[in-house]
Structure formats: structure tokens, C-alpha cells
Amino acid sequence: xxNLLSILIGLLSLVIVIPxxxxxxxxxNWFALPLIVIGIIVGQLSSSRxxxxxxxxxxxxxxxxLTIGGGFI
Numbered sequence: 001x002x003n004l005l006s007i008l009i010g011l012l013s014l015v016i017v018i019p020x021x022x023x024x025x026x027x028x029n030w031f032a033l034p035l036i037v038i039g040i041i042v043g044q045l046s047s048s049r050x051x052x053x054x055x056x057x058x059x060x061x062x063x064x065x066l067t068i069g070g071g072f073i
Contacts, residue, residue, distance in 0.1 A: 006043030006051025009035055010058050017062045026069035029062040036062065 013035045020028035036059040043052025 002042050002046035003048040003051040006039045006046060007054055009039035009042060010051060010055040013039060013055065013058050013062075017058055017065070020062070021065055023069075026065055026071075029066050032062050033059070 013032045016028055016032040016035070020026055020032065036055050039055035040052055040059070043049065043055055046052070
């Protein structure tokens with residue numbers, strides 16, 4: 001159950017992160033990062049690790065995008 005919830009949180013975060021890769025929308029990653037952290041925590045409570053790993057990948061995409069844009073752009 002926690003794994004499914006973690007995957008759903010990851011998908012919601014991915015919906016925010018994908019448009020945030022467009023220039024000048026990088027600030028939207030700051031809204032996705034708290035959701036990603038919650039997804040990782042929920043995924044850690046599950047016996048399966050796929051939801052947690054999915055949230056980690058989405059988080060890495062968001063962090064790399066923020067790094068490239070200097071945190072804002």
C-alpha cells in the first residue's frame with residue numbers, strides 16, 4: 001500500500017517537474033521537492049523499493065535542473 005502511495009506521489013511530482021525543465025519555469029521544482037521527499041519517506045516504509053527509487057529518480061531530475069539554472073531559472 002505504501003509503495004503504491006509513493007508511486008502516486010512520485011507521479012504527481014513528475015507532473016510538476018517535467019514542465020519545470022522549460023527555461024524560466026525552474027522555480028516550480030521548489031514546489032516538487034517537498035513532495036518528492038514525502039514520497040521517498042513513504043516509499044521507505046514499504047517492503048518494496050520501486051516507489052522510493054522512482055521518487056529518487058524524479059528528485060535527481062529536479063535537483064539537476066535546479067543546479068543548471070542556478071536555483072531559480
